[in-house]
Amino acid sequence: MPRLLSPLVLSLIGLILFGDGAFIHAKAWLAQVLLERAFDQSVATGRMVKPWSWADTWPVARVEVKRIGASTIVLEGASGQALAFGPGHIHQTVDAGERGIAVYAGHRDTHFRFVRNVAIGDVIDVTRADGKHFRYRADSSAVVRFDASGIDPTARDVELVLTTCWPFDAVTSGPERYVLHATLIGTGE
Template structure:
C-alpha cells in the first residue's frame, strides 16, 4: 500500500506546484485582457477607467514593440498591487511625450519579459489614455544598481526608460536593474 500512495502523493504535490507557478502567468494574462478593455474605454471616454471595481490603479498608456509583437498596458503608479498586474509609471517622472524622462517599471518574469528581446534601434510606441501617440527609438541599455540608475529627471530632452530587475533569468531578487533608454522620434499615428 505505501508504494502506491507515494507516487500519488508525488503527483499531487507536482500538480500543486505546477498550478502555483502557472497561476502567476495566468493572472498576468487575464489582468492584461481586463486592462486592455479599461484602456480602450479610457481612450474613448477621456476619463480614467478602472479595470475592476476594487482596483487602486488604472491604465494610463499602452507600450508596443511591433518588431517582436510585444504589448503591455501601463498602470498609474508602481505599488506592489499595480506591478502585480502590469508595468507601472513611476509617479515622480513625466508622462510619455512630455519634456523629461517617462519611466515605466515592471517585473522581469511577466510584463517586461519582452525587454530581453528589444534591440537597440527598435521603435517603442506609446499610446497614452488621452489618445496621444508617441514613437521612441531604443538607443541604449545598461545594468545598474537599484540606487544608482543615472536617470536625470531634469533632462531637457524627451526620453523614455523601461526598467526591470536583472538578470532576466534569476529566480530571486537582487540589487541590479536593467535599464532600456529611448529617445522620442515622432508623434501622431
Template sequence: MARFIVPIAVALVGAALFGHGAFIHAKAIVAQVLLDRAFSRTIATGQPVKPWSWADTVPVARIEMKRLGVSTIALAGSSGQALAFGAGHVEGTAEPGETGIAVYSAHRDTHFRFLRDVKVGDEIDIVRRDGRSFRYRADAARVVRFDEFGIDPQADEAELVLSTCWPFDALTQGPERYLLHATLIGDR
C-alpha cells in the same frame, strides 16, 4: 508504507508549486485583457476607468513593440500591487511625449520579459490615456544597482526608460536593474 507516502507528498508539493506558478502567469494574462478594455474605455470617454471594481490604479498607457509583437498596458504608479498586474508608470516622471524622462517598470518574467530581445534602434510606441501616440527609438541599455539609477527626470529632451530586474533569468530578486533608454523620434 513510507516508500509510498514520501513520493506522493513530493508529487503533491510539486503540483502545488506548479499550480501557483501557472496561476501567477494566468493572472497576468487575464489582467491584461481587463486592462486593455479599461484603457480603451479611458481613451473613448476621457475619464480614467478602473479595470475591476476594487482596483486601486487605472491604466495610463499602452507600450508596443511591433518588431517583437508586444503590447502591454501600463498602470498609474509602481507599487507592488500595480506591478502584479502590469507595467507601472513611475511616480514623479514625465508623461510620454513631454520634456523629461517617462519611466515605466515591470517584472522581468511577465510584462517586460520582451526587454531581453530589444536591440538598439528598435522602435517603441507609447499610447497615452488621452489617445496621443509617441514613437521612441531604443538607443542604449545598461545594468545598475536598484539604488543608483542615475535617472534625471528633469531631462531637457523627451526620453523613455523601461526598467526591470536583472539578470533576466534569475530565480530570485537581486540588487540590479536593467534600464532600456529611448529617445522620442516623433508623434505616431
C-alpha cells in the same frame, strides 16, 4: 490500508496544487483582458477607467515594440500590487510625450520579459490613455545599481526609460537594474 492511503493523499495534494497553479494562470489571463478593456475604454471616453472596481491602479499607456511583437499595458504607479498585473509608471516622472523622462518599470520575468529583446535602434510606440501617440527610438542601455540609475530628473528632452531587474535570467532579485533609454522621434497617428 496505509499503502492505499498514501497514494490517495499524495494524489489529492497534487490535485490541489495543480488547481492552485491553474487558478493563478487563469486570474493572470483574465486580468490582462480586463486591463486591455479598461485601456480601450479610457482612450474612447477620455477618462480614467479602472480594470475592476476594487483596483488601486488604472491603465495609463500601451507600450509596443512591433519588431518583436511585444505589447503591454502600463499601470499608474509602481506598487507591488500594480506590478503584479503590469509594468508601472513611476510617479515622480513625467507622462510619456512630456518634456523630461517618463520611466516605466516592470518585472523581468513577466510583463517586461520582452525588454531583453529590444535592440538599440528599435522603435518603441507609446499610446497614452488619452489617445495621444508617441514614437521613441531605443538609443542606449546600461546595467546599474538600483540606487544609481543615472536617470536625470532634470532632462530637457522628451525621453523614455524602460527598466527592469538584472540579470534577466536570475531566480532571485538583486541590486542591479537594466535601463533601456529611448528618445522621442515622432508624435501623432
